[in-house]
Amino acid sequence: MSHALIADLGGTNARFALVPIHQYEPLEIRVLPCKNYANFFDAAADYIEHCSVDMENIDAVVLAIAGPVNQAVIRFSNNPWHFTRAEVQSYFGDDKPVALLNDFDAVGYSLEVLPKSDMVVLGEHATVDPKAPCWVVGAGTGLGISCVVPQDNGPNMVLPGEGGHVDLSACNDLEDDILKFLRTRHKRVSAERVLSGMGLENIYEAMAQREGIERRLTAPEIGEALKQGNDPIASAALEQFFVFLGRVIGDLVLSVESRGGVYIAGGIVPRYLNEILKSGFRDAMQDKGRMKEFVSPIPTFVVMSEYPGLMGCACYASYLVSKA
Template identity: 35%
Template sequence: MRLALIADIGGTHVRFALWRDGRPQALRVLATGDYPGPEEAIRAYLAELGLLPDALETACLACAGPVQGDRFRLTNNHWQFGRLALTHALGLRQLLVINDFAAMALGMTALADHERLTIRPGQAATGCPRLVLGPGTGLGVSALLPDGAGGWRVLPGEGGHVDLPLGSAREVALWQVMQRELGHVSAESVLSGGGLLRLYRASCVLDGRAPQFDSAAAVSAAALAGEAGAAAVLEQFCCWLGRVAGNHALTLGARGGVYLTGGMLPHFAGFLQGSGFARCFVDKGVMSDYLEDIPVWLATAEQPGLLGAGLALQAWLERSPA
């Protein structure tokens, strides 16, 4: 029997697995920077398993960026490819390409209760949309819409690139520093790994101090260790995450709840719980009451994007003619 491949392709890493019996198996994580494109990375993954490309029959690639037409270019790395060309190069019968946060959203539908941590308690409204967003190399945003039959449909988008919202004089001043550097300051400009470091440097400029840290990991580690400047930056990061999540929840009507995902947040989950995230999430003036009962969870499951890619592939094959 030929195999099904699933992949979750982000800006920095690609996660590969085989889809068998409704679960990802043979997981491997490769650095996207080590390969010129997905074909070479797929061949390397298969070689590590002792397989040839002709072992594959179908595949689903969940990619960080908008999926439109045959050509695909990832937003935060150098990879680009054509769906038909890649299908032929690998000898596949079928290749499905979806947005990575569409896959992430599908992964949320299969979470067990122990695979999510409550960041903000509330009561999920039955039959209402759910929001999925998370910072990593970029900021992914997607949504789950009830399908009327007890299941969910995914609404992908590029909500990470909305304008960064401003809610205080300090935030205005930080925005001005970053605007001089970037021109357009999107939510992703702050709510991502590179964004946390950018926010730290902008804070140093405002406060007249020399930067001590040169990576997002160093900033968050210092914050958790009690370094005052880094802690203030991480607090601001959490507040901006709350503002952006609240904005999207209002737009979507996401009274079914909000899932936070991505590789960054689990590293400081306790800090996030105690931060101003919840306050900024509901700080919407006359619409604050609308958000008051919406719960927010942090997904702690391993590789939910891969699981979602597998679920997407499975559903697609069930709908496709043999």
């Protein structure tokens, strides 16, 4: 049986797996901390050495990368690794089809194969137009965004971009204070500065300072404080995180009428599913003044699958082999 080698290469971890061609459930998954390897090739060699399939039985390689892939030298947004397409092709062999995808482009391809049971509806609306564009958004080490346009024949068209780095706007005094705090540190405040693990830390620190407290917790420490239930700033910071997420997603929907829905992946939101269900996320998304009725019907879903990026790579690998 022929297989594809697939990998979802993030800012913190590199997730490698195998998958039989035309199947989509990743096998032999290993999550390798990026900091343990000098470069991608060292991590790939470690995985290949310990997997059950020899490289000669690998018919395709698909890598999802946390950063822009249409560059001469591909660099990661939150990771010092870098390489060129030619280096990757040479490493795996000139006879193998190799594809490099943005990590959230890969999540976009996964929408073709993700089971409905892996999606949780946020809000009152759940009806999608399967032929209409949709957005994929995910907060983790960074903020990934991709726009997906379904096609009648062939894979979804995924429009590349770095939407996580758009300017962040504020809509009330609290948000003004958070942005003022962050501008003293970063001058320009992008959406990723609040919608990521680092972003949750930034929100916490800004809200603490607003209360006259000098304190910054790491994202795991904020998570622990939320479990303990003894830190009101942690609860308020997570609520504001969801509000900012709603505002950004509402802006995306205004940019592209995404009747296909909005799919929220990444490492943070699925971890706090109960909290986002009770939060002001949807109110903030729909808070678009005269355009509220335009935005309100758009359904939003949390993707609960643990490895949507790998599933998207598996889906793309099937098209890659069929085309070869």
